[in-house]
Amino acid sequence: MTIFGIPIFPDQASTFAKDVDTLYFFILTVCSFFALTVAILVVYFGLRYRRKREGQTGARIEGSLPLELMWSVIPTVIAMVMFGWGASVFYHLRRPPDDAMHIYAVGKQWMWKFQHLEGQREINELHIPAGRPIKVTVSSEDVLHSLYFPSFRTKIDAIPGRYTELWFEASKPGTYHIFCAEYCGTNHAGMIGSVTVLEPQAYQAWLQGGGEGGTMAERGARLFEQHACNSCHLDSGQGRGPSLKNIVGTTVELTDGNTAVVDDAYLRESILTSQAKIVKGFQPLMPTFQGLISEENLLALIEHVKLMSPQASTASGQPAGATPSPNAPKPPARPGEKKQ
């Protein structure tokens, strides 16, 4: 929306944008009503009861319990409506559908790096298809960042040492801003980019170009060899490390008697700080890879490990135990991606 050519309202380019904007206008209406009521009353009373002569005093009115109750209870009820509505929009924003297409983002001073499962890697630019839910798993290589798509009305912080995620479904082809919303040092304002929403066919065409080095999982498989992971983690289970076959989504027993669910966060921790959790029956022999492997390569490696568990859902980035669903697409044929 523009006035005299000046934009005053952001594009509505995702399915959320409408939900969020409707909520916004509801609250704006309610708040404007209260603000105007107070403003009109304050000005009216001020003029109507203006002091006319020196020494004049006001009427003796000390208060009124019914009025106090009224203007405590009514705002409380209205506030609860806002809370409930806001919470339901938020709940929706936080729940990516199981069939969402998966993209990985890594924040780094001062750029956004995106990886598509098909192997395309982009910096400060992101190409996505319209009309398809897209889940972005976000991590950071250094300090806090926040991946912000104003036209999609969503953002999430990139936190070092952790995976966070957001999802959206772009509804309108076009090019929109990507911002870093969490202050991250010198060139924070330069950590911006653009997301290009393409029609599905155009997106398929875009996928055809680029993507050297194979898919993310293929890159992960090469890293698996380069870092000699395969010399201990034998599929047979006879190696010095546990077999990684079909472990994603399972619960493993640890030497300290606890158990752990194998998900992204567990795999990440096991690679970076391998001594943190040792699977029962194995020795703490694995070196730590903290500082030796980049966030992007780590994601590729995890993607490879996930492909070794074909039963588990590929909708990674979620607690794996929660995701397996009979309808989840099975690797390596991700929906509509590998066929071309």
Added chain:
Amino acid sequence: MLDKLRIPERHYLHEGHSLRSWLLTKDHKRIAIMYLMSISVMFFIGGLFAVGIRFELATPQGDFVTADTYNKFFTMHGIIMVFFFLIPSIPAVLGNFLIPPMIGARDLAFPRINLLSLYIYWIGGIFTIYAMITGGVDTGWTFYTPYSAAGSNSHVIPVALGIFIAGFSSILTGLNFIVTIHRMRAPGMTWFRLPLFVWAHYATSLVQVLGTPVIAITIVMLFVERAFGFGIFDPARGGDPVLFQHLFWFYSHPAVYIMILPALGVTSELVSTFSKKTIFGYSFVAFSSLAIAIFGFIVWAHHMFVAGISTYSAMVFSFLSFSVAIPSAVKVFNWTATLYKGAVSFETPMLYAYGFIGLFAIGGLTGLFLATLGLDIHVHDTYFVVAHFHYIMVGGAIMGYLGGLHFWWPKITGRMYNNFFSKVSAIMVFVGFNITFFPQFVVGYLGMPRRYHSYPDEMQVLNVMSSAGATVLGLGYVLPVIYFLLSLRRGRVAGPNPWGASGLEWQTQSPPLTENFVEIPIVTGEPYEYDHVPAKESHLV
């Protein structure tokens, strides 16, 4: 009658003129004056950084200063304004000066501790100014880890220590007020006869005493992290960067109420005095201050809805955040009702009170947008948030502070300031403020993130409006400095009670005696009794 008024011969300002008589004073009023001068200097410095920020943002390109300099500008602006101006502003100046005479006491409970708090404030300020002169700090006033611990190359430690030290000044002031209000009330000054200004300060003091130690602990943790590499916030060593945000906001959200509660107290005084009418719903207004102070402690994670906290804890904190809105709304409604059938006059302090109600209402209502989860995801960390908290902390707290200063200036100095220019200034501040910050709601919803040195071209017009408004606002702030200083020599003599106000502080001479009262008054009436007792004699036997 007016020309017969004279400045009394004996009063607190005449009790010695040497520097020593000021630096070693135990008089709460002299300490308040020294606080007034100190925070005015800090406000000026913080304001200069704001000028730099608005100058840079007049164009979309980062062309006025470098990105690093800009980052230091907004960081130093925030740190100085929050920790060295807003937090001490009303309590340390007006509260310090007025609480004893308002409750009929000769001084605060601990006069030496009061002086100590000022010295501690100075030491904290010196650390911060030292860091500023030697290169500044660029972490933002929020000091988020891991950037502040490992990323930034600027002077994080001296500034953090400065804030750590200044925090003790705030704790001591709060402690002093709590003890004073409990123990030093004049005979007959029951809790429900206390002026609402005192209730607001009581609530503020609770927050200062309970909250400030948490920021002190947080700063110590940041210090050992940065200086010795402890790893508390470093994920590579099992730490958690988000833990810092929890600790930081556990203090810094309640700190917002340290800034705004006293201003709410001032406004209650102004609305009642200039309507010549008792405040509507005294106990509701008094208890809403306490409610705000208490609820303020359980809403901190609403600063972290996109910082990776769980969906359900976000919902709990959203729900609790709405609870703060209710007592705030109750206050506004009660002020409005107080005007009804009043005898309203628009002296300068009342103009500020009107301005306060307007800006506080907008600031408070836009808080609802931010407490609403689905909406906060979009506007969090954008200029929408910047506009919201400036409406509360600048629009609210500074309007309250200036309103209070204009109201009690004749009590503090014995003289009146220029009536015309003070009204011009009040209007300029209100108008300038709105031109500056209202466009920021729009540019925030448009998506402009905060702390940006440069920004997309299409957002320029709104930013230019902001910068233009800031010029008007800045002039509105400079004007009082001039007419206040001029009033010291030329101002009309005010007399003990120029506004015909009912509070005890108006029953003594202006400027007051060092001991405030010749005889401790005995209170027999309710507060704000304007209707049946001539103001001059109310409360006094």
